Amino acid sequence: MAEECSVVVGVRIRPFNDREKALNAQLCVDVDGPTTILQNPPEMAIESGKGKEAKRFTFDASFWSHDGFEVGGDGYCSAAPGSRYADQRTVFETFGRRILDSAWEGYHCCLFAYGQTGAGKSYSMVGYGANKGIVPISCEEIFKRISANTDSNLTYEVMVSMVEIYNEQVQDLLVPPKDRPKKGLEIRESQQLGIYIGGVSRRPVDSYASIEAVVEEGTENRTVGATLMNATSSRAHTVLTIEFKQVSQAGGQQGQKLSLINLVDLAGSEKAGQTGASGDRLKEGCAINKSLSALGNVIEKLADKAMGKAKPNAVIPYRDSKLTRLLQNALGGSSKTVMICHLVKLRRDALNLEICGSSEEDQEFCDHQ
Numbered sequence: 001m002a003e004e005c006s007v008v009v010g011v012r013i014r015p016f017n018d019r020e021k022a023l024n025a026q027l028c029v030d031v032d033g034p035t036t037i038l039q040n041p042p043e044m045a046i047e048s049g050k051g052k053e054a055k056r057f058t059f060d061a062s063f064w065s066h067d068g069f070e071v072g073g074d075g076y077c078s079a080a081p082g083s084r085y086a087d088q089r090t091v092f093e094t095f096g097r098r099i100l101d102s103a104w105e106g107y108h109c110c111l112f113a114y115g116q117t118g119a120g121k122s123y124s125m126v127g128y129g130a131n132k133g134i135v136p137i138s139c140e141e142i143f144k145r146i147s148a149n150t151d152s153n154l155t156y157e158v159m160v161s162m163v164e165i166y167n168e169q170v171q172d173l174l175v176p177p178k179d180r181p182k183k184g185l186e187i188r189e190s191q192q193l194g195i196y197i198g199g200v201s202r203r204p205v206d207s208y209a210s211i212e213a214v215v216e217e218g219t220e221n222r223t224v225g226a227t228l229m230n231a232t233s234s235r236a237h238t239v240l241t242i243e244f245k246q247v248s249q250a251g252g253q254q255g256q257k258l259s260l261i262n263l264v265d266l267a268g269s270e271k272a273g274q275t276g277a278s279g280d281r282l283k284e285g286c287a288i289n290k291s292l293s294a295l296g297n298v299i300e301k302l303a304d305k306a307m308g309k310a311k312p313n314a315v316i317p318y319r320d321s322k323l324t325r326l327l328q329n330a331l332g333g334s335s336k337t338v339m340i341c342h343l344v345k346l347r348r349d350a351l352n353l354e355i356c357g358s359s360e361e362d363q364e365f366c367d368h369q
């Protein structure tokens, strides 16, 4: 456990939606192995004065989910023969499994889905219909692994909580909206527990069915609102925390290993003009963008530390937002972080590119919001 925190980043590109098809949207992204290639379309080249040359950004993985899939009888989308389409299972195998392996080793972990509204974050995290995302597949895997355990000296305890951060307030998704405190829950700190949410519901779960029921209940209670870009846009960050405890008995002594697995569906980053935002929607958008910037800063600093670009004692600005404060336990120390960035409008999808130290950074492309 002496290892420092690690941050891995991937990019996923979804199919065009109806709106983009109607607008005759141009495809200006490609992938080549772990590299994402951005083409500068001619009109942007004129606007930026930068020419048409493609830019290449290398990540830990780049998932092509734009086309090349076939739909099975059950609705599951998988790669057509010879295609490079990355289906839900591929994304889980590349990143979700890594998170579970780390949790089994006793690390705290965070997996984030980042991207503009409608870019496919919820699709990757929760999924739709037969195309289950990382959350349900991970939950299934956790209980598959637990039931495969044959060591009678080893037992497991799993607890789940689910909150959303909406307008910088932490709300318990396992409590109906009418019964929640108006100002949300407080993030507290103690020597024993580190950072924790005062009064949050923690439900014990002992099977896939029980965790699925809790996640469904929480999902029903989420704050969603329509924007022009996505009819059921999530306007809050949703954080599912799985407390995973391994209890071992040896020589009359009990040992415990606790891992916090945080699966985070971030609210969509966006430009007010594109989403038709005003009033409440605009206020939400400002809170979302502010906390995403804070997250970007924290991850960038963690990545710098992991790569030796920053001093080991460099201060990480967790306190700049509720989101980063809440996840401080899981992001700091010897933890594992995975960020899956979903691309749509490339010049504006900055955090994706900025946080990855291995990319050829270009301010024109990284001009965030």
Ligand SMILES: Nc1ncnc2c1ncn2[C@@H]1O[C@H](COP(=O)(O)OP(=O)(O)OP(=O)(O)O)[C@@H](O)[C@H]1O
Pocket (backbone or CB within 6 Å): 013, 014, 015, 017, 065, 115, 116, 117, 118, 119, 120, 121, 122, 123, 124, 128, 230, 232, 233, 234, 235, 266, 267, 268, 269, 342
């Ligand atoms: N990889 C994919 N393959 C097929 N369809 C996808 C994929 N990713 C997203 N979609 C479709 O695109 C639409 C928008 O996706 P999704 O709801 O996941 O976006 P989002 O980023 O979570 O948006 P928001 O932040 O507004 O909640 C959905 O109809 C979804 O089914």
